[in-house]
Structure formats: structure tokens, C-alpha cells
Amino acid sequence: MGTEPKQTPGKPGGKRQFRIWRGDETGGDLQDYQVEVNEGEVVLDVIHRLQATDAPDLACRWNCKAGKCGSCSMEINGKPRLSCMTRMSTFDETETVTVTPLRTFPVIRDLVTDVSFNYEKARETPAFAPPADVAPGDYRMQQVDVERSQEFRKCIECFLCQNVCHVIRDHEENKPAFSGPRFFIRAAELDMHPLDARTDRKEYAQAEMGLGFCNITKCCTEVCPEHIKITDNGIIPMKERVVDRRYDPLVWLGSKIFRRGQVPQTSVTSGHSSGAVTGSPVHGGLHSHAGGSHDAQAERQAQQGVNWHREVPHPTAPAVDVNGKLPLTELTFDRAAAPSPFGDDVTFPLPPEHLNFAHPQQDEPKH
Amino acid sequence: MTETRIERHHYDVVVIGAGGAGLRAAIEARLAGKRTAIISKSLFGKAHTVMAEGGAAAAMGNVNARDNWQVHFRDTMRGGKFLNNFRMAELHAKEAPQRIWELETYGALFDRTKDGKISQRNFGGHEYPRLAHVGDRTGLELIRTLQQKIVSLQQEDKREHGDYEARIKVFAETTITELLLDGDRVAGAFGYYRESGEFVLFEAPAVVLATGGVGRSYKVTSNSWEYTGDGHALALRAGATLINMEFLQFHPTGMVWPPSVKGILVTESVRGDGGVLKNSEGKRFMFDYVPDVFRKQYADNEAEADRWYKDPDNNRRPPELLPRDEVARAINSEVKEGRGTPAGGVYLDIASRLPAEEIRRRLPSMYHQFKELADVDITKEPMEVGPTCHYVMGGVEVDPDSGAAYGTVRGLFAAGEVSGGMHGSNRLGGNSLSDLLVFGKRAGGHAASYADQLAARPKVAVAAVEAAVETALAPLQRDTGESPYTLQQDLQAVMGDLVGIIRREGELVDALARLAELRERVAKVSAAGGRRYNPGWHLALDLRNMLVVSECTAKAALERQESRGGHTREDHPGMDPKWRRVNLVCALDGDVVRLTQKPLPAMRPELISLFDRAELAKYLTDEELAEFDALAEEER
Numbered sequence A: 001m002g003t004e005p006k007q008t009p010g011k012p013g014g015k016r017q018f019r020i021w022r023g024d025e026t027g028g029d030l031q032d033y034q035v036e037v038n039e040g041e042v043v044l045d046v047i048h049r050l051q052a053t054d055a056p057d058l059a060c061r062w063n064c065k066a067g068k069c070g071s072c073s074m075e076i077n078g079k080p081r082l083s084c085m086t087r088m089s090t091f092d093e094t095e096t097v098t099v100t101p102l103r104t105f106p107v108i109r110d111l112v113t114d115v116s117f118n119y120e121k122a123r124e125t126p127a128f129a130p131p132a133d134v135a136p137g138d139y140r141m142q143q144v145d146v147e148r149s150q151e152f153r154k155c156i157e158c159f160l161c162q163n164v165c166h167v168i169r170d171h172e173e174n175k176p177a178f179s180g181p182r183f184f185i186r187a188a189e190l191d192m193h194p195l196d197a198r199t200d201r202k203e204y205a206q207a208e209m210g211l212g213f214c215n216i217t218k219c220c221t222e223v224c225p226e227h228i229k230i231t232d233n234g235i236i237p238m239k240e241r242v243v244d245r246r247y248d249p250l251v252w253l254g255s256k257i258f259r260r261g262q263v264p265q266t267s268v269t270s271g272h273s274s275g276a277v278t279g280s281p282v283h284g285g286l287h288s289h290a291g292g293s294h295d296a297q298a299e300r301q302a303q304q305g306v307n308w309h310r311e312v313p314h315p316t317a318p319a320v321d322v323n324g325k326l327p328l329t330e331l332t333f334d335r336a337a338a339p340s341p342f343g344d345d346v347t348f349p350l351p352p353e354h355l356n357f358a359h360p361q362q363d364e365p366k367h
Numbered sequence B: 001m002t003e004t005r006i007e008r009h010h011y012d013v014v015v016i017g018a019g020g021a022g023l024r025a026a027i028e029a030r031l032a033g034k035r036t037a038i039i040s041k042s043l044f045g046k047a048h049t050v051m052a053e054g055g056a057a058a059a060m061g062n063v064n065a066r067d068n069w070q071v072h073f074r075d076t077m078r079g080g081k082f083l084n085n086f087r088m089a090e091l092h093a094k095e096a097p098q099r100i101w102e103l104e105t106y107g108a109l110f111d112r113t114k115d116g117k118i119s120q121r122n123f124g125g126h127e128y129p130r131l132a133h134v135g136d137r138t139g140l141e142l143i144r145t146l147q148q149k150i151v152s153l154q155q156e157d158k159r160e161h162g163d164y165e166a167r168i169k170v171f172a173e174t175t176i177t178e179l180l181l182d183g184d185r186v187a188g189a190f191g192y193y194r195e196s197g198e199f200v201l202f203e204a205p206a207v208v209l210a211t212g213g214v215g216r217s218y219k220v221t222s223n224s225w226e227y228t229g230d231g232h233a234l235a236l237r238a239g240a241t242l243i244n245m246e247f248l249q250f251h252p253t254g255m256v257w258p259p260s261v262k263g264i265l266v267t268e269s270v271r272g273d274g275g276v277l278k279n280s281e282g283k284r285f286m287f288d289y290v291p292d293v294f295r296k297q298y299a300d301n302e303a304e305a306d307r308w309y310k311d312p313d314n315n316r317r318p319p320e321l322l323p324r325d326e327v328a329r330a331i332n333s334e335v336k337e338g339r340g341t342p343a344g345g346v347y348l349d350i351a352s353r354l355p356a357e358e359i360r361r362r363l364p365s366m367y368h369q370f371k372e373l374a375d376v377d378i379t380k381e382p383m384e385v386g387p388t389c390h391y392v393m394g395g396v397e398v399d400p401d402s403g404a405a406y407g408t409v410r411g412l413f414a415a416g417e418v419s420g421g422m423h424g425s426n427r428l429g430g431n432s433l434s435d436l437l438v439f440g441k442r443a444g445g446h447a448a449s450y451a452d453q454l455a456a457r458p459k460v461a462v463a464a465v466e467a468a469v470e471t472a473l474a475p476l477q478r479d480t481g482e483s484p485y486t487l488q489q490d491l492q493a494v495m496g497d498l499v500g501i502i503r504r505e506g507e508l509v510d511a512l513a514r515l516a517e518l519r520e521r522v523a524k525v526s527a528a529g530g531r532r533y534n535p536g537w538h539l540a541l542d543l544r545n546m547l548v549v550s551e552c553t554a555k556a557a558l559e560r561q562e563s564r565g566g567h568t569r570e571d572h573p574g575m576d577p578k579w580r581r582v583n584l585v586c587a588l589d590g591d592v593v594r595l596t597q598k599p600l601p602a603m604r605p606e607l608i609s610l611f612d613r614a615e616l617a618k619y620l621t622d623e624e625l626a627e628f629d630a631l632a633e634e635e636r
């Protein structure tokens, strides 16, 4: 009857090659699919088309299809992404698109993983403590003061940052003691909340949430679809006022688990081959982060492995005060001079392969 | 069938739905000391409420001190074309500010005014800036805040009882397929875990429905897969009634291009902040579509409209800010008359109206959404938008004060989008988020006291559970039926084409015939695969809910021979005061939808006298006007 907007289907772009991990906790493998892809579609559209045609029981989570709910997290060509925000036009026409479930969490079925770890950690993070003497309706806060916390409240709980963090990716044993970047920014948010009545957010994060495990590799910031500056604006300020350096389990961890030189392999861009992905995401290796894996094959793959940092983010501007200066906390700090913005445990010079390089023309359209 | 394993739980109050309404209800029930379960089809914190962008309407008067609950009440009634349940509109307007302030004590961080109060923004249909907001992610803030409040209650319970889940537990990715009754009283809810496909039975004397809307029955929709009208259907099958099902809101500005994002919304605040609608000839066409009832408030020339953004007290508002149904209809007729964009929409232009920097600051997530999803830079080029199925005004008929469902059932409560009446024939933007809080709290509280009053807990009948198991497993055991995806597409085609934004008698009759055919096919649907996280099976079970709710909409749309709010009949274009006095009530008789007419409750004198006589004259019958005059006489 023509009252609905006329349907103008995108130009059919022909069939594309997909490899999707199918299976459950007992195992599984990548299966090949040929799917029709139309102009303007995203990966989630393709998965929906598969469900409606070849694979009606293909399991995948989604809700909003607009990058707002954080349900549709998966690894696309090894890179943790929201599938509803990954446009097909970002791939080559001939490129095989490989879709696997989040690796850090146990698989339930196909692309669906058990993310209950995150909900447990959420429950362990102390809640907002309302000020005792302010009645509802009398809360007064300035916009500049709420903005810092608001940045962290943009979080859609997609758990991509949790998934990518090397402390728990492939390190099941660290999970009990480590809350992960999502909850570090929750703690930071409350720490910066103008009216939160608790004063020990930083100390708590250090003592109970495993903040010290974090060695500021910034992988979490790189994958965050909300572009939250998890490390620069959240984690680093939280680490700033740590009372006692020996408290930091990282020092212990560094000597215990990692051989120290290998630790921050994370912000490295290791070549541009988007190598084939094989094996189960549970046992196989897409990418080994921390050199902590003992699986020789996984190690090898990690070396030439999938490069999921293809887009290096721009360096973030330092958080300067009104005078354009970095805030100095020397007076209250336990060491001489201000803390290193790179974290306390980084020594200089950095090995060259650990440096990020953002091409100045990165944002200009590539032709 | 009795050998099927069924997990059993006992609770005092079971809340179905973890959106704003469900979470607020659960908080209230837990605060009343009840053991409370929250059930949700998706993960905790992902419900549809996260998608709300614009804000939550509450007359706090922070930006314009002239605002108060009476003005908000008036706007709500006007928006709903006086078909609203006046008592709900009254409670909503009065209680919304407290509900918003309460969120701050849970940790919410709204945007602020200069003097540190909660900032409020303009929105279509609201006389003063009224929407509390956080950038354009207000729904996310709302749901996260409530989610975190529940966590904080769980932490309290942990301190007190040693167990986080001592008094409140969230069952995520769990779908309820059936409500179980003991006589006319609710005894429990039956469903399955999506992850494992295992069945679960909740025994509880009180159930709160907060399942949201029905939009998945439409082709172009802003709604997610969750919106299959489950709560509406559960209520019907339990003996409750639905009202106002003919009223669906089509959001005027959904994206129409590119196709992958068809239906995704462009928030109203784009227009509130200066965005204008243009047709393919570049004409700002909304001036041609200001209905007489709104002439007093809306500008008829561009100059005045543009002045309004700076000086709202001395100028009339731009017509782009007319209520949604007016805007949707205007766009629709522009497109039909051939002045649409190639993709079948119109242009929404903010690029030429504000500096790029300002656009990015005011509409950050809109900017990102367009950039990332569509590769459109809204600071440089206009967007292509058109009407999208967005919100259902109709829903469970409830007692306005308690949220208890009418009909034959007791112990059933409803709040949020699944309940009906509050918004009349058309919801104002921003009134839903505050509706969730106001009536979520009420429903949770009243469900708790209902559970208290019961002398004995109702019992779940074994036979009913067995029947529920059988129904749930049926699609997996058949392999001769059609795919649920095909059936859903067919249903969407019927609803989109024949019961869409503009309706005609012939098409509605046709739609009913096709729905009857679909009913046969849906009864035989089969799903491939096993019980573990099988989306095909899940959809197969949702289909019967979508179907019965669609039947209600089509029947009511056929019956109501006038155009009002979210219901437009091309063959009955005007509003008819006689129809304003009527609610259409759907009930289930066996498995057939029965429609009855029910008079609307009359507004209390002190409320009706908030309106001008001239305004009322546009809506009321002569008889009602005479009563109003007599009233005015008395007061003098």
C-alpha cells in the first residue's frame, strides 16, 4: 500500500566467504558459509541472514543493533568487536571474514559465551554510597564535576575490554583476583563522583580488585566501542595515589608468571598479516597476549598471528588542568617527583617494538 | 511428559522483565521485604530501556520555574488526545520528579544546569524544557543506575545473610512462556533458560509484568527481538484484558538509509536542538502540516520558529516539534506525493543549522552512530529519515493506583510499556522513562502488599505444568512445519502493509483474514536443532504471542472509526468526540480475541478545570461540554 517507507534494498554485493565458529563447551570448529551481502550491511546482518537460511540454530546475542546495548560482542578476524557496528565495507570483497566467540569467557554455544564472570565482579564492586545528609532533590553538582564520571558511565558493558585484557585472557588462574578494566572504571567513576561518600575507592581497587595486575598496556582502551579512555582517564589516575608500592601485586606477578621483559607485548602491532584462524577458540590460540601460554602452537600463531590492532588509536592528550599543566601530586605522593603517566612499572627507553605509531593520515579515507 | 526435568523456585514476587519498569518494581518489592525474582530474556542490563535516548520527563522546574505537575498533566492529556486514563496521567505528573531525584541517590549522574541542578531539555509536545537527560544516552543511565541499585541491595543482603541472592535474584536469559493459575489467582510462571533449554518453574503468589512492547511484528521498527508482545499475550491467556491496542506510535524519524540500519532512531532532540525537516525539493514542509488545535503554540513562519530556540517565551515553537504522530503523518504524505528521498524518507538537516563542533557536543552518540554505521557525517550532510514502528500505547488494562490487572485474574500486575492507559492514543517523548519509574514502583509495592494479604499461597497444578512443557517442546518435535523466520516475515508483511501507519477498512479486513491463516501455520511451526541456545526455537515460541497481539491490534483498528493519535484511518480522517469516550478492550475467549467497548472514566472536576473551554471543545462531546459549563458555573 506504499505507506511504509519504500524498501530500497542495498545493491546486492554477491556472495561473501564467512567462517564461523560452531560448537559448544565440548569443542567445535570453524565452518564455512557462503552468504549474500548487500551494500551497507554489518556483520550482524549477515549472521541474521544465515539464521534465516542455512543455519537456523546459529546462536548469537544481540538486542539493539545500534551499538547501544553491548550484547553482540564477538571476535571478527580475531579482533574483538561489536558485530552490529562492524560494517562489511571495511573488509575486502575477497576477504574471508572469520567470526569467533569471545575468547576469555567459556563458550556456551556458537558465538554465545558465558559472561557471568563480569556480573560476579560487578557484584563485588562496592556500590555508590549516598551522602548521609543530602535529601533527594537537593543534590547539587556542577557539569564539569560530573563529566569525568559520566565518561565512564557511557560504558555499555560489552565486555570487550575484559575479553582483551591479557591478565585474564588465557589466564583463568588470575580471574578470582582481578576485576578487569570495566570495573576499574566503575571504581574510578565512583572515586570521581562529586557526592560519593566513600573515600577509599582507590585503595579498595588496589587491595581487592587487582588493579595492580594491570600494567597499562591500553589494549582495553583500544577495543572500547564507546571510546572511553579506560587507561588514561580511569586506571592511571586510580593508580596514582597508591600508598605503598610493595602493595602492588604486579611486582610479584611480574617475577612469578611473566618473564619480565615479555610482559607488555600488548600494545604491539605485530605485522599486518591477517592470518588464517584455526582451532577452537577455547583451546587454540588466536592471539597470545602475555607470553604466558605454554602451548607451542599457540605461541607460534601468536607470533605471526592475527593482528587485531590494525587501527592504532591516536595518542590521547594528557589530562591537563586549566593552566595547561599536568596535575602534580608530588606533595601527597610517596616518591619524589610526579608519577609516570605510563605507569610505575615501565622503564625507559621502551623497546621499539612496543611503541605505538599513529599515522598522521590515519583518519583520512583510504582509496 | 512428567519425566522432563524442571527446576523449581519459590518467591514472593516474580517480576518478568528487567527494563526500567521491571527493575524499579523489583527494588520496591525487595524494599518491602519480599523475596523477589527478576526474569529477563536478555542479559542483565541489556533490556530495551538502554535504547532510550532523549530523556525522562518530570516537571521539576529546574530550567523554567513555571513548570509544575499541572502543566505536565495537561501536556500528557493533550498528547494522548484526551484518551488517557486521567488518573494515571495525574499520578505520573505528580510523582515523576521524586522518582528522578531518587535515582540520584542510587548514583545516577544527569547533565546539570548552571546552578548544579538536573538539566532539562525541550522535547516534542512538552510546553517547558522538562526532560532530565544524560547526553543522548538517558535510557542507559536509567537502566545502569537501577541495575547498580539492585547490586547494592544484594550487597546489603550479603552482609546480613551471607548470600547475595538471599532476597533478590536475577534470572538472565530466561523466557517465561506461561503464567500458571490456581483458580483465578496467579500461582506462578513457567519458562526456559535460553542457554540450556532447561525448564524452570517459579512459584509465586504475585507476578509483575514489565515485558515492554510489540514492535517486532513490524518490518521497519526500532525495537529489538525481545519485543514480541510476550507480556501482552501472557496477560490475555491468564484472563486479563488489553486496552487501546489500536494505538501504535510510529517514530517520525527512523533511519531509512542505509538498509542495515533501517528503523534505528534519530532522536527527537536533533529537532529540539534546531534540526529541520526538508523534502526532496529542499522545502521546510512542516509549516504546511500544523493542525488547527496546535496553531496557538506553533509558529507559521520560519523567522519566528528560528527565534524560538533563543527566546521561547516570546515566540511560538517550530512545527518540527509537533507531537510525533503529526510529524510521522506529515513525512508520510510528503513521501506519498513524490517529494521523498530515493530511499523513501525525507531529509533531516542539522548540518546547515549549527556549527559542526556544537553538533558533536550536543549529540555525541548520534554523531558516532551515523559516522560508524552509515558513514554519514551529520555535521556535513542531512540524514534520511522516515516513520518507524516505535512504541505501543496499548497494553494490559490496569488499576491506575496499584497497577493490578483488570479482568478475571488476581495477583497479576503490569507496569511500563506493557501496560495501557497512561498515554492514551499517543505518548509524548520522554513520558515513557518516567512512566517506568512511577508505575514500576507502584506495581512492585502493590504486588508486595498483595502477597502479604494472602492467607494461603496459591498452588500450581501439575497438569498445567505438563501442558506448558508440551507446548514449549512442540516446535522441536515437528519437522513438517514451516521455518519460524518465514512465518515472522509473513507476519511482519501483513502488519506493516495492512495495519501500518495509515489504515483502511478493506485492508484491515484483509489483514484479519491473513492473520487467521497465519494462526494455522504458526500452530504447526517447526524448529530445527536442539534445546541449547537455539534462536529458531525461541522465535517459534514467541510467534504465537506476536500473533495474538497482532490480532488485537487489527481488530481494534478496524473497530475504531476515527483517526486519533497513533491510529489513522484514511476512511475516517477526523477525530470524533464520541469515540473519545470509548476504550476498546480485548479479552481472550478460548483462543479467540473478543473486543468490547468500555466507557472511559470521566476526569475529576479539579483536573478538567485545568483546561481552557476552547481547547476542550475540540475533544469533548456537546453533552460533556454542558457538564463542564455547569461545573464552571458552580465554581463561580
Ligand SMILES: Cc1cc2nc3c(=O)[nH]c(=O)nc-3n(C[C@H](O)[C@H](O)[C@H](O)COP(=O)(O)OP(=O)(O)OC[C@H]3O[C@@H](n4cnc5c(N)ncnc54)[C@H](O)[C@@H]3O)c2cc1C
Pocket: B016, B017, B018, B019, B020, B021, B022, B039, B040, B041, B042, B047, B048, B049, B050, B051, B052, B053, B054, B055, B056, B057, B139, B174, B175, B176, B177, B191, B210, B211, B212, B213, B222, B223, B226, B230, B231, B265, B390, B391, B415, B416, B417, B418, B429, B430, B431, B432, B433, B434, B436
Ligand atoms: C530507540 C528507542 C528510543 C526511545 N527513546 C525514549 C526516550 O527518549 N524517552 C522515553 O521516555 N522513552 C523512550 N523510548 C521508549 C522506552 O525506551 C520504552 O518504552 C521503555 O524502555 C520500555 O521499558 P520497559 O521497562 O517497559 O521494558 P523493556 O526495557 O523493554 O524491558 C522488557 C524486559 O522484559 C523482558 N521480557 C520480555 N518478554 C519476556 C518473557 N517472555 N520472559 C522473560 N522476560 C521477558 C525483556 O528481556 C526485558 O528485560 C524509546 C524506545 C526506543 C526503542
Ligand code: SF4
Pocket: A164, A165, A166, A167, A180, A181, A213, A214, A215, A216, A217, A218, A219, A220, A221, A231, A235, A266
Ligand atoms: S591496560 Fe592492559 S592490563 Fe590494564 S586493564 Fe587494560 S588491557 Fe588489562
Ligand code: SF4
Pocket: A070, A154, A155, A156, A157, A158, A159, A160, A161, A162, A181, A182, A185, A220, A223, A224, A225, A226, A227, A228, A230
Ligand atoms: S569500558 Fe568500553 S569496552 Fe569495556 S565494557 Fe564498557 S563499553 Fe565495553
Ligand code: FES
Pocket: A061, A062, A063, A064, A065, A066, A067, A068, A069, A070, A071, A072, A073, A082, A083, A084, A085
Ligand atoms: S546489538 Fe546492541 S550493541 Fe550490538
